[in-house]
Amino acid sequence: MTKKKITVIGAGFGGLSAAIRLLAQGHDVTLIDKRDKPGGRGYQYEIDGFKFDGGPTVITAPYMFDELFELAGKRKEDYFDLIELNPFYRIFNEKGEYFNYLRDPNQAAQEVAKFSPSDVVGYRKFVDSTVEVFNKFHPYTEKPFLKFSEMLAILPDMWKTGTLGSMYSYAKKYVKDDFIRKVCSFHPLLVGGNPFDTPSIFGLIIQFEKQWGVHYARGGTGSIAQALLKLFIEEGGKVMMETEVDQILLHNKTVKGVQLKSGDRLDADIVVSNGDVAFTYKHMIAKKERPRLLDLYFDNLQYSNSLVVIYFGTKRRYLDSKLDHHNIILGDRYRGLLKDIFNKKKLPDDLSLYLHMPTKTDPSIAPEGCESFYVLSLVPHLDAGINWEEIGDRYCDRVLQFLEDNYLPNLKENIVVKHHIDPVHFNKTLNSYKGAAFSIKPSLTQTGWMRPHNRSRFFKNLYFAGAGTHPGAGVPAVIASGKIVSNLVAEELGIPHRKAKMPIPELIT
Numbered sequence: 001m002t003k004k005k006i007t008v009i010g011a012g013f014g015g016l017s018a019a020i021r022l023l024a025q026g027h028d029v030t031l032i033d034k035r036d037k038p039g040g041r042g043y044q045y046e047i048d049g050f051k052f053d054g055g056p057t058v059i060t061a062p063y064m065f066d067e068l069f070e071l072a073g074k075r076k077e078d079y080f081d082l083i084e085l086n087p088f089y090r091i092f093n094e095k096g097e098y099f100n101y102l103r104d105p106n107q108a109a110q111e112v113a114k115f116s117p118s119d120v121v122g123y124r125k126f127v128d129s130t131v132e133v134f135n136k137f138h139p140y141t142e143k144p145f146l147k148f149s150e151m152l153a154i155l156p157d158m159w160k161t162g163t164l165g166s167m168y169s170y171a172k173k174y175v176k177d178d179f180i181r182k183v184c185s186f187h188p189l190l191v192g193g194n195p196f197d198t199p200s201i202f203g204l205i206i207q208f209e210k211q212w213g214v215h216y217a218r219g220g221t222g223s224i225a226q227a228l229l230k231l232f233i234e235e236g237g238k239v240m241m242e243t244e245v246d247q248i249l250l251h252n253k254t255v256k257g258v259q260l261k262s263g264d265r266l267d268a269d270i271v272v273s274n275g276d277v278a279f280t281y282k283h284m285i286a287k288k289e290r291p292r293l294l295d296l297y298f299d300n301l302q303y304s305n306s307l308v309v310i311y312f313g314t315k316r317r318y319l320d321s322k323l324d325h326h327n328i329i330l331g332d333r334y335r336g337l338l339k340d341i342f343n344k345k346k347l348p349d350d351l352s353l354y355l356h357m358p359t360k361t362d363p364s365i366a367p368e369g370c371e372s373f374y375v376l377s378l379v380p381h382l383d384a385g386i387n388w389e390e391i392g393d394r395y396c397d398r399v400l401q402f403l404e405d406n407y408l409p410n411l412k413e414n415i416v417v418k419h420h421i422d423p424v425h426f427n428k429t430l431n432s433y434k435g436a437a438f439s440i441k442p443s444l445t446q447t448g449w450m451r452p453h454n455r456s457r458f459f460k461n462l463y464f465a466g467a468g469t470h471p472g473a474g475v476p477a478v479i480a481s482g483k484i485v486s487n488l489v490a491e492e493l494g495i496p497h498r499k500a501k502m503p504i505p506e507l508i509t
């Protein structure tokens with residue numbers, strides 16, 4: 001066995017997944033992150049007794065964590081605890097009426113009947129149709145897309161399943177009511193895509209949720225990131241937190257190591273970047289090493305939206321409100337709002353929000369008698385030219401006022417802690433190009449082979465795990481990208497793949 005010295009830049013979920021797997025192959029792995037805690041977008045803020053998950057809160061496909069622990073002969077249950085949620089989401093329309101997005105399709109169909117009885121049959125057919133979408137396209141989420149021929153090979157299936165079009169137009173074929181169409185098609189928003197132009201292969205997320213449930217990690221998603229880091233350290237991995245990589249060192253287009261911001265150099269045979277792909281290529285590789293057209297390529301890709309996320313704790317509980325654990329609050333002008341954000345790069349006057357109320361499930365993450373929330377508002381990325389330093393506080397006030405007027409009475413006088421992040425945070429703290437919250441936007445022309453590859457096409461021994469590469473954003477996807485990277489490294493070195501004990505079953509309607 002050829003033991004290699006490997007540096008993984010970034011302790012986001014993609015970086016943790018790659019690092020744990022490469023360690024299990026027997027390599028000498030060092031994981032480096034500029035922040036003081038792991039998780040990346042899943043960083044957990046702790047303020048005056050409140051814990052706030054910075055980003056991912058909807059945890060699906062728990063078998064992906066099982067696989068990581070199994071590689072070390074361990075069980076995830078000994079490290080963190082998942083609680084299944086049902087409904088998965090409570091989705092509010094502009095009148096404040098809500099749809100409980102339940103796991104059981106029969107119960108979900110009753111929710112459809114509340115809004116549009118004539119759509120019940122169509123809704124069932126819609127959900128059933130996503131089984132085929134899952135079966136056809138899920139296997140590609142765990143394989144690299146390094147050849148154009150692989151891309152061509154899936155096109156006939158996309159044609160047959162009618163998934164070349166957008167998620168919204170796919171839903172439109174099955175249901176008539178506009179709100180139910182939104183309920184059926186919002187999933188691309190979870191991974192940085194506009195439902196009106198993200199291909200409906202992303203409908204496979206619906207089956208991920210239905211098949212394996214939507215979960216909450218007790219103590220917050222931060223407890224999963226901490227558990228993965230603990231596993232990595234127990235298995236002999238080296239960790240350097242609060243350490244920023246400045247440059248990836250190259251010689252003859254081959255990786256030689258990394259140079260830290262401190263000036264120190266670390267030798268490495270292989271580097272895996274879990275940092276943003278565009279940022280890595282544009283800012284962490286010396287200009288003289290980069291192919292001439294590389295910057296142009298990244299400048300011309302489309303990037304996902306950004307976000308303003310406000311974390312706030314209240315000195316009273318809101319259990320008497322109509323809110324559930326995961327709340328999606330859709331405005332009247334949904335399509336126009338998304339067009340403003342994704343296409344016109346303009347801050348809309350109205351709001352569509354996701355409101356997280358984890359203390360409904362787990363009061364332990366706030367002081368007694370208090371509630372912990374985060375509210376997320378979609379905003380354009382930095383190309384919009386908005387001065388967030390100037391308008392950030394006012395924007396947050398507007399969002400909180402909306403919540404006070406519609407969902408959380410007397411909110412502002414009850415808030416005891418508050419913190420917010422905006423596109424500048426994504427850019428400066430998380431090193432994301434253009435401050436995009438989900439890196440490169442998922443679209444037909446930026447999926448599969450057409451997304452930046454997991455193995456660099458330009459530099460030997462440079463790999464990518466994370467949202468900007470294949471298969472894309474979202475915790476399960478970036479964990480899969482770590483698996484793809486470790487399999488590519490194994491292949492390159494002639495090491496047999498370690499197969500998971502539990503192959504993913506084919507779904508049956």
Ligand SMILES: Cc1cc2nc3c(=O)[nH]c(=O)nc-3n(C[C@H](O)[C@H](O)[C@H](O)COP(=O)(O)OP(=O)(O)OC[C@H]3O[C@@H](n4cnc5c(N)ncnc54)[C@H](O)[C@@H]3O)c2cc1C
Nearest residue numbers: 010012014034040041055056057058245275466467474475
């Ligand atoms: C607010 C929000 C809510 C979300 N909700 C969900 C959800 O509910 N469910 C879901 O599945 N997904 C969700 N997502 C998407 C999901 O969180 C991300 O796609 C995923 O976590 C990205 O992981 P990653 O592996 O790409 O790494 P990232 O999380 O981007 O982490 C990259 C890490 O690299 C480090 N880094 C970067 N550059 C350097 C450098 N030069 N030197 C050292 N370290 C560096 C950063 O500090 C960071 O820790 C959400 C995203 C956001 C922003």
